[in-house]
Amino acid sequence: MNQNGNNQGCAEFQARLPELIGSGEDMSVNPHIQSCELCRALLADLESIAEAARQLFPIVEPPDNLWEQIESAIRDEEKSGKKK
Amino acid sequence: MLARAQSGDHQAFAELYSTHKRRIYSLCLRMVGNVAEAEDLTQEAFLQLHRKIATFRGDSAFSTWLHRLTINVVLMQLRKKGLSLISLDEAMEPVQDESPGRSFGAPDPTLTGAIDRLALERAVASLPAGYRLIFILHDVEGFEHNEIASMLDCSIGNSKSQLHKARLKLREALRTNQPLEAQS
Numbered sequence: 001m002n003q004n005g006n007n008q009g010c011a012e013f014q015a016r017l018p019e020l021i022g023s024g025e026d027m028s029v030n031p032h033i034q035s036c037e038l039c040r041a042l043l044a045d046l047e048s049i050a051e052a053a054r055q056l057f058p059i060v061e062p063p064d065n066l067w068e069q070i071e072s073a074i075r076d077e078e079k080s081g082k083k084k
Numbered sequence: 085m086l087a088r089a090q091s092g093d094h095q096a097f098a099e100l101y102s103t104h105k106r107r108i109y110s111l112c113l114r115m116v117g118n119v120a121e122a123e124d125l126t127q128e129a130f131l132q133l134h135r136k137i138a139t140f141r142g143d144s145a146f147s148t149w150l151h152r153l154t155i156n157v158v159l160m161q162l163r164k165k166g167l168s169l170i171s172l173d174e175a176m177e178p179v180q181d182e183s184p185g186r187s188f189g190a191p192d193p194t195l196t197g198a199i200d201r202l203a204l205e206r207a208v209a210s211l212p213a214g215y216r217l218i219f220i221l222h223d224v225e226g227f228e229h230n231e232i233a234s235m236l237d238c239s240i241g242n243s244k245s246q247l248h249k250a251r252l253k254l255r256e257a258l259r260t261n262q263p264l265e266a267q268s
Contacts, residue, residue, distance in 0.1 A: 049204070059110045062109035070130045
């Protein structure tokens with residue numbers, strides 16, 4: 001078990017991570033992941049962050065009066081001939 | 085509805101607003117974190133949409149085009165405020181020195197247990213704007229890299245690379261429990 005990371009192997013693996021993550025590839029069978037605890041932890045953390053992101057900042061409704069403000073601004077633009 | 089709105093039908097434009105208002109307002113709010121500012125940005129985005137809707141030619145999905153327009157409005161506002169931000173152009177530049185490999189061999193504490201939602205939201209809010217935008221578009225809103233590349237005029241590979249860097253920055257912030265601007 002490699003706990004401290006193998007510089008060369010880690011560098012090569014981490015350089016490929018942006019492509020590997022989300023590719024659908026089963027990362028658990030990746031030889032480097034199987035042998036390197038540090039990269040396994042890194043991958044787990046990045047996947048946790050991506051998973052947690054789905055719960056962030058729920059979709060919210062704008063206030064009801066926003067449309068009135070937009071309508072009013074559109075009318076003003078049309079009256080002043082600024083519409084391009 | 086879109087064709088009618090493009091020909092100046094006010095009711096059709098109102099329907100377009102109703103269809104897209106939640107996602108556009110939510111994107112603005114996620115980017116600036118301030119309700120009043122998000123309302124102003126949403127208003128500006130729909131005003132610009134009204135000015136430009138006739139120029140939409142259907143080369144991309146309408147929602148992608150509207151997101152792109154909104155992103156430009158948001159980034160212009162962020163630049164006006166002169167906030168600490170990596171501009172979209174800068175965020176799209178390949179960065180040479182950010183390989184996570186630089187800490188190989190060093191003690192590397194991992195995130196333990198479930199990620200605290202509020203801590204992650206704070207960390208996202210403290211990301212430079214370019215990284216925040218890509219992270220929100222992909223991981224929060226669920227856009228695919230090809231859609232993001234179209235919105236931001238960048239390559240798919242660049243979108244993947246910048247998303248990866250954003251996640252690495254978030255991991256660092258969560259591990260040290262410090263907002264990113266407080267880190268050297």
